[in-house]
Amino acid sequence: MTNLKALTAVIVDDEPLALEGLKLRLEKIPEINVIGEAQDGDQAITLCQQLQPDILFLDLQLPGLNGIEIVQALQTDIMPLIVFVSAYGEYAIDAFELNAIDYVMKPVNLGRLQKTVEKIMQRVEPKHNEAEKFRLLNALKETSGISISELEDWLKSDTPLPTQFASELVIKNSDNEKIFLSVSDIRWIDAAGDYMCVHTQGETHIVRITMKKLELELDERVFKRIHKSTLVNINYVQRVKTLRNSECILELGSDIQLKVSRNYSAAIQQFLESKQL
Incomplete structure (x- = not known):
């Protein structure tokens, strides 16, 4: 019963x-x-x-x-x-x-x-x-950071689970047109002065925003800092190569290799090991 x-x-x-x-x-x-x-x-x-x-x-x-x-x-x-x-x-x-x-x-x-x-x-x-x-x-609230009232509204709908993080970035291209870029398509991000270079498969988009502000909009469980000016989407990491000086290289397919600085290497290694089967 x-x-x-x-x-x-x-x-x-x-x-x-x-x-x-x-x-x-x-x-x-x-x-x-x-x-x-x-x-x-x-x-x-x-x-x-x-x-x-x-x-x-x-x-x-x-x-x-x-x-x-x-x-x-x-x-x-x-x-x-x-x-x-x-x-x-x-x-x-x-x-x-x-x-x-x-x-x-x-x-x-x-x-x-x-x-x-x-x-x-x-x-x-x-x-x-x-x-x-x-x-x-309450458990969802603790893991997602979303308020109980928002989660209750979500239960009554047929929409995907809401999140406190952005699911899309709105980017202006060279023709001043708005592009809606899915966050899940972003492979890595690096800084170039006051701009961020947002890399997807085969494309790079330029966004005028600080690294600190952009980092707040992205899920820290997915986007990990590997250098003071670089964020990487962990879901795209295919291989890790350890270097002698406590640094390492992340391979995002055969075409992209990103160096993890010494300051972030231990944290990245620990995180990736926690995802191993």
Whole structure:
């Protein structure tokens, strides 16, 4: 029915045979894990405080506090879902006024309990799914740097996952026309004074921008600095040649070789080794 782990339950009944029968039936339902049993009101309250079960299966007629009084005594922030189990139908209205999820008449059979569990899962699963959604969104936020609100908007759409980094660079060519250049096509970038030379397969585009500003627009997990004036797209690196002076050469195919300066060599080597299978 669900991928949720089994919900914990405490069962309460002053009749040992009824208690054992309820436990045996619940043990046949994989969504429920019975973690405690009680035969009177005080013991039931103590178990709930200690174990904090998800569900409390509760008889109404008990020594000392009755079932309704137990629920009234348990009104806390960590309130289990209440299922009353009784041989008396006249208490049902009072039970549902306490927001009980179900009222099961004795003698209890497995089929009736399964219907109760279906009700419980309908109540629990949306909350679980919402919590799981928030956990995943928060993990995406940490890895992508995108706000939770943006990620929630993305979930409602059919667009690719948004990113805080640019997916395109807008470049003006010699005719003053705008070119939309996909960042994934960029092989490497090097500085030439106040300009950046952006290299793709077979083309070089000139952009008037500082290296520092351009670097902020690009995903640092993809574009690695190999020199104070050079960035390389790691996805295009095909081979690394180590030199004697702690420097190395990155080959981007047979046509391009880029030298990694000594200051960046160790970091680049470590990063590339982390990507090895």
